Amino acid sequence: MGTPGERQFYAEAEYADSIFRDARGDRDGSIMALRRALQAMPTYAPAILSRGSVLYQLGRIVEGRQLFQSLLSLPKNTMNICPIIDEAGMFLTQSGAYQEGLALYQAAVKRHPDAAGLWQGLGYCAGHAGRYEEAVSAHQRALELEPENQKLVNDLGWALLQAGRILQAKDALERAVAMDASDELAKENLRFCKRQAARTKTGEAGDAQTRRSPHPYRQPRIDGDHPQNG
Numbered sequence: 001m002g003t004p005g006e007r008q009f010y011a012e013a014e015y016a017d018s019i020f021r022d023a024r025g026d027r028d029g030s031i032m033a034l035r036r037a038l039q040a041m042p043t044y045a046p047a048i049l050s051r052g053s054v055l056y057q058l059g060r061i062v063e064g065r066q067l068f069q070s071l072l073s074l075p076k077n078t079m080n081i082c083p084i085i086d087e088a089g090m091f092l093t094q095s096g097a098y099q100e101g102l103a104l105y106q107a108a109v110k111r112h113p114d115a116a117g118l119w120q121g122l123g124y125c126a127g128h129a130g131r132y133e134e135a136v137s138a139h140q141r142a143l144e145l146e147p148e149n150q151k152l153v154n155d156l157g158w159a160l161l162q163a164g165r166i167l168q169a170k171d172a173l174e175r176a177v178a179m180d181a182s183d184e185l186a187k188e189n190l191r192f193c194k195r196q197a198a199r200t201k202t203g204e205a206g207d208a209q210t211r212r213s214p215h216p217y218r219q220p221r222i223d224g225d226h227p228q229n230g
Contacts, residue, residue, distance in 0.1 A: 119138050
């Protein structure tokens with residue numbers, strides 16, 4: 001169907017139409033528009049994300065998983081590919097599909113090892129799955145890539161708290177608050193950490209004897225425009 005540029009133009013137009021139809025409550029029309037977008041350009045990442053999300057919601061898990069996994073094979077210079085993969089991982093995490101989310105993020109950071117947002121997403125998903133030490137490692141790697149990112153400092157602090165490493169968590173959360181005193185989430189996390197420290201016996205390494213369940217600590221990243229799920 002035409003030149004590559006024409007196919008991309010058609011895919012973008014159909015994707016935009018899917019968003020418009022979804023906003024008007026025309027779900028069937030939105031789904032059809034996504035299908036046409038991918039027929040025109042099977043590698044159009046925003047449509048892959050949206051179509052995959054729709055298939056998961058319809059219970060067509062295998063098809064949705066295949067679409068999400070296909071994002072990992074797109075060229076590394078695909079526009080916004082890392083934020084789009086992150087959106088797919090967040091969709092799985094927020095849907096409670098932790099193992100699938102972990103598998104997607106683990107593969108993603110191997111393909112895009114310098115994408116802090118994907119390491120952040122891996123840490124978030126791992127924390128929700130109860131894999132607290134994996135979450136800590138992922139957040140540490142994200143912070144190595146973006147050491148001045150205050151939100152990543154906050155995320156690491158909470159991951160350390162989940163892992164029962166209260167004194168280390170307190171240090172990280174105090175740093176997060178110092179970096180941005182207007183961050184209410186970081187301040188609340190620090191208050192909670194201090195309450196835990198006050199009633200939990202800690203050892204020499206700062207490791208507590210209790211662990212907490214996942215907490216929605218992650219804040220949105222701003223890595224350019226994220227596509228909306230259609």
